[in-house]
Amino acid sequence: MKYVAPSSVEEATSLLSTSPSAQVFAGATDVVPQLRAGRPAPEVLVDLKKIEELVSVANDGDKWTVGAATPTANLTEDEAFSEEFPGLAEAAGLIGSDQIQNRSSLGGNLCNGSPAADSVPAMVVNGARAVVAGPNGTRVLDVAEVVTGPGQLALEADEFIVEFEIDRIPARTGDAYLRMIPRTEMDIAVVGAGARVTLAEDGSIEQAALALAAVAPTCVRVPDAEAALVGKTANDEILSAVAAAASEACDPIDDKRGTVAYRRQVAGVLAKRAVLIAIERAEQRNGTN
Amino acid sequence: MAVVEENPGYKWVGTRPIRPDGLEKVTGKAQFGADLMLPGMLFGKVVRSPHAHARIISIDTTAAEAMVGVKAVITGSDFPDLAANGAHPSEIDVANNTIAREKVLYEGHVVAAVAATTRDQAEAAAKAVEVTYEILPHVLTVDEAMADDAPLLHEGMITKGVDPAPEEASNVASKILHERGDLDQGFGEADAVVEREFTTKPVHQGYIEPHAAVADANSDGRAHIWCSSQGHFQMRAYSASVLGISPGMLKVTAAEIGGGFGGKTVIYLEPLAVRLSQRAGRPVKLVMDRDEVFRATGPTSGTRIKVKMGVSKDGKITAAEVWMAYEAGAYAGSPVGAAGMTAIACYDIPNFVVEGYDVVCNKPRVAAYRAPGAPMAAFAVESVLDELARDIGMDPIEIRLANAAVEGTQASYGPKFPRIGFVETLEAIKDHPNYTAELGPNQGRGIAAGFWFNAGMMSSATVHINENGTATVVTGSPDIGGSRQSMALMAAEELGIPYESIKAVVADTETVGFNDVTGGSRVTLATGAAVVDACRLIVEDLRARAAKTWDVELDQVEWVDGQAQHAEGAQPPLSLKDLAAKSGRTGGPISANASLNSRGVGAGFSTQLCDVEVDPETGVTRVVRYLTAQDAGRAISPDYVEGQMQGGVVQGIGWALSEEYIHDSDGVMENPGFLDYRIPVASDLPMIDCAIVEVPNPAHPYGVRGVGEVGIVPPMAAVGNAINDALDVRMTDLPMSPVKILEALNDQGD
């Protein structure tokens, strides 16, 4: 196994094109445990952290750009970002522990392809886009399109994510992410729920997005819940509809971490709670940013 | 801290000095089992069964032996056949568990081992050992193992303790029975009766340091073993037996130990390392990975327990009927015996039957775990008692006080209790502010109690006075809970010199007299008594030397505050330092040995108060407040006593809420790592409040009882009772996971 650390996107893509079994990595908090557990080692491990744009958090006035290999600690410590996207910052801040977050990246969290990845629902509800580099230049994918199944990506073998783009948050908008784990930390989501809500001037819900983790082969959106919310103000009846739609959207498995029935029921509970937090945050963010 | 009997003016005993092993541990200098490196040392790797139950048809080691760097490959046939040699069945089981001969009995059972120049070479060679198995049907639980048509692990196993002995073999190794009074009469007198059935899963001791051993064999048949264990004399005895040699051929040095909790009182790697070293002619190191620790060491039993108890209106328990089956894992020897003796030992009950079964199944052989056997039984009994208290409208402390065992009570397992402190622990809880702290929404409060015998057994100690008047205290009891500090504190008290002037060390099997394992909470009691005896011999010797120096009778010399004083003050005092400096002229080096078989144990009791908050929509339970009151007899080192009390509680909370072995239908463990085998992390827990109760044990010079174990007995019931208080659901199946709690709440809603 060879280790290389290219310093530009072009160098990285050409390395990936010439070595068929090359694999990129950022924090390696998924890669190293997987290799240790006996997953076949690639011929070349390509470290993305030496490429400048992959390790940065920037705001050009219209959108935020987060380098795909940026340690999530940089994100959670960025006060302006965390204030604007508290839900996404909280999701990133749930990954592992302080030690893990000094290495773990959004790119790695997404491209590991785990349905339980915490930052993914929060990125999805915020409409995050992935800028993907390949031998023929770059293309842009919605984050929601990147993972197609457990460990399976819509990227070619010689492509990788350079950065994520997230549009500045509109007025009267809030996001939230909640997860259920049996412990308080160092665990993997049994259920995760990300929500984002934009309120109209009159306080009714203008836009809503809800996405769930760990309850299906990939992160799932819950359009029925979103539809139930839009045009309404949240009340018990609507929140019950949100919970029911979330439970319905689940396609979970029985495993050592939880049962189908449990995941369905708790997906509804967390969906409802995440929506409530998002609404509260939206109400607080009355002006523009 | 609830001190029941005042400290009689001790200067060192009962103080909280800085721990002696802290510096080396935090700076990484301490040598744990895996740290030793020897010149020319090879790395070993063990080959383990992927099947829960299978016959070994053949093992082909040729490919592995031919690989680069490989220096030795061994299998079961490299060890003597103890069965053919007529060894005791328990020795045969230890040998077969160390390396399988004809059959593998659990996933992870050792079938071969290799040694090579590098770790990678050893791992590759281990994969190249070809084992052909005939897979056999397996049984994973007591229910499966006790079923009529269950496949047998041991074809000749006839249940012991049944009269007449059964003719047919079964998976039930033995039956135990304790009876008193008349059950029918007792239940007839009851105003309330509760009957419930409980199940618990195997749980691992969860020590952070994996097992590790280095062996260096000589061509004369002798060998030196370095290992992390709870008793290097025991490791020597077991290893010698498996290797078929005399224990004197082995020298065992105890490494620092990173946790044991009972799980390091048994051998796994040591004889394999010795045999590999003999074959290779080089030292060999074997270290387990975490998944090997889970798959092949520990755990303690999974159980099924039925309890029926009756109480009169005034809260007196009139009858108790307990039936229990404990998984032993692959070989006989679950802790059901101790479970039977402890189940109702807290209480004075006139009529009872306690019946238990030791059941083998295709899981790793169980090992001791803190108060082995008692916690599961207490979970069942203390849950039922809680329910009875509710049924008759009595406070849970009061119902326990109404039945509590006291000095003179005939214990359910036979003897009369000497002085004990159970009532005092109940009162310490009642007196504590936590008992009346206000509960919030979805919060509940639970109480439970527990008993553990504590062990005595054999210990030796040597005390040397150094030439400058400082002292070295040498024992053979590995320090897993702070015993070096306790030994030094007792020696300081006896010798009258500062704690800082004393170094306590753990010596190898050739340097100090025999010591039984560090287990049964016995070290501060028994090894401590040996240290006190040795110190008293030293003081005798010092007085004699002073008498000789002053040319007076021995009875004219007193030992006060670390110096010899003339009874009438006719001579200036001689300090230990003075006497040490003169030792060459007064009889030579000052040193003493003491060995003993403990003069009497002091039973331990603990009562605990737990507040939980349950999220009724997700079933997640958080412990928000926890208080443990335990009778220490005398807390020699209160810091370490509290550490033991808190540690037991924390492990009990893990057992209650999140820890369990999960096997798939093939009998393969699905969660052999700390991600999915969930021991609590720091943020899962509140500060565990401690109330040390001190009712001295009359059989120890300072009143010590053991403190290491009883703390793990009450937590599961305390947590379960608290959950019941919060939500009115009685949880009877451990762990009380969010999934199960939500199911129970859903059922309640139906």
Ligand SMILES: Cc1cc2nc3c(=O)[nH]c(=O)nc-3n(C[C@H](O)[C@H](O)[C@H](O)COP(=O)(O)OP(=O)(O)OC[C@H]3O[C@@H](n4cnc5c(N)ncnc54)[C@H](O)[C@@H]3O)c2cc1C
């Ligand atoms: C102790 C521990 C606790 C954890 N807890 C959590 C948790 O609570 N929640 C959670 O969601 N995860 C958790 N994880 C998993 C892991 O930390 C996260 O998924 C993390 O975000 C991965 O980021 P990374 O940069 O370390 O990924 P890496 O290991 O570097 O990469 C992961 C995968 O993504 C690919 N990849 C990385 N970057 C890119 C890119 N830019 N473009 C294309 N492919 C890429 C790699 O090839 C690899 O397949 C935990 C891991 C550990 C070890």
